[in-house]
Amino acid sequence: MEGSEELRETLVGMRRELDMLQTETAHANVLLRALDALLCVDGDADPFAGVFSDLLPIFKASHAIVLIQEDNDESLLECAASNAPALVGSRWKSSSLIAKVLSGRIVTTLSTEGTEDWPPEADACLERTQSALYLPLAVRDRRGLLMLLRTHGCAGFDRSHVTLARKFSVLASHAFAARNAHQTEAESTRLKHLADQLRVSQEALAFRANHDQLTGLPNRARIQELVDEALARKRPGEKLALAFIDLDDFKRVNDFHGHAAGDALLKGVADRIRAEVRKTDVLGRISGDEFVIVLDPFDEEEEIVALVGRIRDRLQAPFEIEGFAVDGTGSIGVAFFPAHGRDYETLRRNADTAMYQAKLASKGSVEFFSQELGRKLADRISLERRLRAAFDDREFKCVLQAKVDIHTREIVGFEALVRWVDRHGVVHAPGYFLKSANELGLLDGIANIVLDELIAKLPSLDACFGDGLRYSINVSPAQAAKPVFMRALAEKISATGRTRNFMLELTEESLLAAGVFQSEILPLLREKGIGISIDDFGTGYSSLSTLADITADELKFDRSFIRAIHQRPRSQSILRAVESLSAALGIDLVAEGIETDLENDYLKNKTRIRVGQGYLFHAPQFIDDIIAEHATLVSVAEPDSEHRATGVLR
Amino acid sequence: MVSVKSFISAGASTSQVLSDLSAKIEAAAIKPDLACIFYDADHDDQEIFRSLKLRFPEAAFLGGTSCGGAMSEAGLGGAGSIGVLLIEDHDGDYGVASVKLTGDVEDCAERALHAALDDAGCAGELPELIWIYQAPGQEEAVIAGLRRVVGDRCPIIGGSAADNAVAGKWRQLGPDGVIADGLVVGVLFSSGGIGFAFQGGYEPSGPSGVVTKVGYGAAGDSGIVTQSRGREIISIDGEPAAEVYNRWLGGRLSEKLGKSGSILTDTTMHPLGIDAGKIEDVTYFLVVHPNQVTDTGTLSTFADIEEGTRLYSMRGDKTRLVERAGKVATAAAAGIPGGLENLAGGLVVYCAGCKLAIDEQMDKVSKAITDSFEGMPFIGCFTFGEQGLVLDRNAHGNLMISAIAFGR
Structure with missing residues (x-):
């Protein structure tokens, strides 16, 4: 779609x-x-x-x-x-x-x-x-x-x-x-x-009302009727299993080979599954690329494990369609009556959950529903509901982590990050909610909330640290690929009249992707004077040769290389190579994730890196806390202290 | 047997255009039971009415001004155009009535419906379809009045008359001539069957918020006010509505905030949506078009909003708005007995906001409808609000497209 x-x-x-x-x-x-x-x-x-x-x-x-x-x-x-x-x-x-x-x-x-x-x-x-x-x-x-x-x-x-x-x-x-x-x-x-x-x-x-016209299989409504009837006949101790099959990457088949090939694949899949199930089982197609099998009767669950395994194996072999070998593997989830549900809807939902888990673990695999899986699903639904409410209530706050001169510890900039402060005052780190927020389509809105707060508090930050600092904003690859979002982001920053104070942190993936970003967004950011930083360098494609093609202002050497760098010659060699290249290209190098004095000492004594970031210097803090802390520092310092206009972390 | 013919002509002089139309109609030899007329607001519609009434004294008339003229299977009529759709169906019944929307608007609409049924000779009968054309502003009350009589058992399709520059020059044309701030109701009992469709072309873009305060005003001259719904959104999630909306649009309206002015063209591709119900857990949206910001940070719209309603930021694109017109026509044709093969002709309502937004591609819209109707005659008008059946409920929305198809 x-x-x-x-x-x-x-x-x-x-x-x-x-x-x-x-x-x-x-x-x-x-x-x-x-x-x-x-x-x-x-x-x-x-x-x-x-x-x-x-x-x-x-x-x-x-x-x-x-x-x-x-x-x-x-x-x-x-x-x-x-x-x-x-x-x-x-x-x-x-x-x-x-x-x-x-x-x-x-x-x-x-x-x-x-x-x-x-x-x-x-x-x-x-x-x-x-x-x-x-x-x-x-x-x-x-x-x-x-x-x-x-x-x-x-x-x-x-x-x-x-x-x-x-x-x-x-x-x-x-x-x-x-x-x-x-x-x-x-x-x-x-x-x-x-x-x-x-x-x-x-x-x-x-x-026609009860069957899918393409495959001739019972449709969603008919399958539900059949399961309801079968469950109504069940006596104590009798079981039934519902297997939910979702074809892997079916959309790609339609996209690459066309809908006729997609239809042929669905028919082929239906034929293979039909050949494997027993006469008493019922196979149905309940939507585009989703099939269900009502497995009834059986005595031991092992029978179902074996049968579903055979179906999985049967789907592993490519299908010959219009002269092409097309993959038709399916991820399969299974739920049992009465242990996992006593009605069709519950069984289908739980089998679907198991299928989802199978797809996450490894496409083309089989997963059986368990109460643990159910709990995970419930947690996920709960998180999604809370996230929607949190978004509506604007519970997302901006925190800043300082970038410092590793020799003097003078603050040279901040990276803006997000925290979710829920209605109970609990602060959640991004790892807890960003994935779900992204799936719910809330990420762009959250980014805007964070940026709005930062922009609103810029005058207060200026009063503490002067107006020369640069504030970095993280942009995900998905966001970078959306011209509407990126244009709006650039406009919002531009509206502050201080584009030189902002830098966007993008991953190598975003920067190297062809398309609108390269042709339109990057030039727009350049034209407006918004800085570009390559984030997490070394973890993505890490092609040093393509680095030369990117017009960036800053390169952030990933924390995985900085960790215990004083003890790791390979990381040291890589850092030296990146350092040389960035120096040659005139790109500032920032070391991310500095957490110990030993790491910092190495960087100070063995490299030319000037700027670093990490918990050794500063843990992310809410903007109001930073401002309040600075005010306290100033009040105890001499009136002419340099703390007033800049900021030094001790 | 139903026969449908369309005629369109354009020019600055009303007399000249009517003369041209008259020649075409003469050649077509048709005795219409219903005549639908849509025209550029710059025309003298008294003259249009007199001319057509003289030509077809027995026909039921309905229509009115349409933003920038009309369209037909011959293409986009363009500025100064007048479009006429004539429906001959001697085995069917058609009736129209018009009313000025003053006082209790719901009562006005109810009275007009009964008068239209009387005009059709079908008093007390449930029509196959009700077609309405009205002044923008009180569409929800009009629909509520009509629903008092027919509920949702019969589709209510139509549009809100439009001028060329949102300057209040819209008018309606009914059996008694031209009116402003009025409503024309048509009741259709076709012998060939009628199909219909009502759709939008937008999808949610992510952000949403709850309307926490709306402005309100007197409903017509009655003095009745409703404090919980209206067409001025004061706040969303407790913040000034225009600021929130601007944020959703990524700052697109920043330059217009703090002063009063039109945002009609800025927001056509980024309107608001209201949850109109769900199909298989997927939400169906009714679209609302914000047309003004005020210096106090409020938003005004072309449809009523109720406090507590969740508004969704929506997005559209030109290609979709072009294609959607054809899809709506196809869906309408599929609804007549015998389907497309039995199509005699159609009537299309296309949002004027969408028309202005896609501008140079409007020829593709008329082409898409023509292709869907396989070249059969139709007339399309461009409106400032659209009415139709959404998930089995008659409703008013913006930036929508509706079509009705007449079976033979």
């Missing part, structure tokens, strides 16, 4: 189609029964009794009245049948509405109030508050109509009722014609043919 709009559109379309199929199936059933009732009544028995019992529930109607035009006076109609016996034989005056119906129109009214004159019998036993549906009916060579009155408390008739009424009107008129012809053989044959056709159509509709 290109976006959620497409997903919505697909869902709406699918729901409409399913609704339509189910409605048509229900209509066909009703029509069949009503037709049978009309045709199978013996002799002069009332043919309507059976019809009414079928029609009234589906139309949610309280009354049915059949009116037939009188032979000698077409302005009058006689009630030939009704489920209200008192009305039979009553005589009704024709009206413009009735004339419309007799001419072949289906009419629905808003209510029965004031629509036409009713005979006294009707006024005595009917109320004029409900919507009515009129449909034409030819009975015994005479024109007539069927009037249905909606049950009290139900909203009036709608378009779907009109559609069903139209079908019934035609069929019932045919049936009466046949009865009137005294059931001649020809008429009987014709009607039987009609009924047979309707039955075939009903069966076809029922199949």
Whole structure:
């Protein structure tokens, strides 16, 4: 799917189609029964009794009245049948509405109030508050109509009722014609043919409503019905398993090979799984690339473990599609009844959770649901809910970690980082929430919250440290790839009028990626004078040759190399190489993650690095705390102390 | 049997355009039961009404001004255009009525609906579809009035009349002539069946917030006020609404904050969304278009917002707005008995905001609809608000597209 709009559109379309199929199936059933009732009544028995019992529930109607035009006076109609016996034989005056119906129109009214004159019998036993549906009916060579009155408390008739009424009107008129012809053989044959056709159509509709058209497998609704039925039959001690299969990287197949190939793969996967499951098992396709298998019956779970393992193995072999070898592996999750759920929805959800875990662990693998997995899922859902609320309540705060001159410990800049301070005052580090925030699409908003706070507090920071410091903002590769976000970020920084005080920390991945970032965003940042820092250098592609192609202001040598660097000759060699290159290119080098004096001593004595960052100098602090701490320092220092304008960490 | 024909012509002189249209209509030989007319607000619509009424004294009329003219299967009419859709259906019933929206707007709408049913000769009957064209501003109350009568059992489709520069020059054309600040209601009982669709082309972009305060004003002349809903959003999450919205848009409105002014074109691709319900756990959004910021930091919109509503930042793009028009037309055609093969013609409402935003690509919009309708006649108007059925509920939204298709 290109976006959620497409997903919505697909869902709406699918729901409409399913609704339509189910409605048509229900209509066909009703029509069949009503037709049978009309045709199978013996002799002069009332043919309507059976019809009414079928029609009234589906139309949610309280009354049915059949009116037939009188032979000698077409302005009058006689009630030939009704489920209200008192009305039979009553005589009704024709009206413009009735004339419309007799001419072949289906009419629905808003209510029965004031629509036409009713005979006294009707006024005595009917109320004029409900919507009515009129449909034409030819009975015994005479024109007539069927009037249905909606049950009290139900909203009036709608378009779907009109559609069903139209079908019934035609069929019932045919049936009466046949009865009137005294059931001649020809008429009987014709009607039987009609009924047979309707039955075939009903069966076809029922199949379509319950099956996926591509693979012919039961669809989501049918699988749910089957599982519900199977679970209802279960006796104590009996089990059932539900396996959830999600194809790995199916979207890539569609993208690279086209939708026809994707469809062929789905059919191929269905065939392979079908070949592996037992006759009693049921395989279904519940959405795009998701299949479920209802595994029933079995005695020991090991049987299921073995069977699911065979299916996994069977899917490992590539599929031959349009001359290409296409991978069709699937990640599989399994949940057991009754241990992991006693209804379809719970079992499906838990099998889905297990599948998700399998995909995380290794695509194409199998995972069985456990309560531990369930707890993890619950935790994740809880975290997501809290994160959404936290975002709405703007609970994300900016913290700053100083970059310092490692010789003098003078502050030369700050890196802005984020903390989540929840409603209980608990401070959460990014590792706890950033991944989920990213998946929820909140990351850009959080970045904006942090930047807004920093910008708002810049004057206070200036008062402490002067206005010459540079503040670094982290930008994730995903954000860097979004031109709209990056342009907005650049605009926001630009709006401060102090672009020289800001630097964006980007990973090598972001900087080296082709596309809009290189062609548009990077030049824009340059033009505005916003600094560029290469973050975590050494952990990404780390291509020294491509470093020469990047116009950056700063390079941050990753903490993994700094850790115990005084004892690690390999890290020392790498640092020397990077140091030479950055010096040649005029890029400032910053050492990240300095935590011990020994590490700092090495950097001071054995390298030309001037700037460092790490817990040895400064742990990230909320801006207000930094400002308050600085004010305290100043108040105890001499009035002309250099602490006032700059900042030195002791 | 339903027959539909469309006619479009453009020019600065109303008389000249009408003369051209008249010649085309004469040649087409059609006796319409319903005539839909949409035109550039710069035209003299009294003259349009007189001319068409003289030509088709028996037909039901509905229509009004449309931003920058109309479109048809022949393409975009452009500035100064007048589009006419004529529907001949002697086995069906069509009725129209118009009303000035003063006093209790819900009552006005209800009265107009009953009058339209009377006009169709179908008093007390549930129409197959209700088509409305009205002045922008009180669409929710109009729909509420119509829903009093038909609930959601019958689709209510239509648009809010538009001028060319949001200058209040919009007008409506009904059976009694031209009105401003009014409502025209049409009831359709087609013998060939009617399909319809109502969709937007936007998706959420991430940020959201809860409306914590709205401004309110008198609803019409009645003096009735509702303090919990209105078209001026004062605050979101307790902060000035314009600031929050600007933040969501990455500062796009920064230069316009602190003063009053239009943001219509700045926000067309970044409107707001309201949760209209869910399908399979996926939210369906009704789009709301912010059109002004004020010097006090509030936002005004083309649709009512209720306090406590969560607003979602939405995003769209030009390609999607072009393609969406064709998809809406396809969905409408699929809804008639017999589907596209049985299509006689259609009527399309396309948001004027989207039109202004995609500007040079508007020809592609008319082409997309023409392709979806396989060249069958249609007329499209450009509106400042759209009404339709969203998840089985009649509603008013902005930046939406609606289409109805007539079966033969």
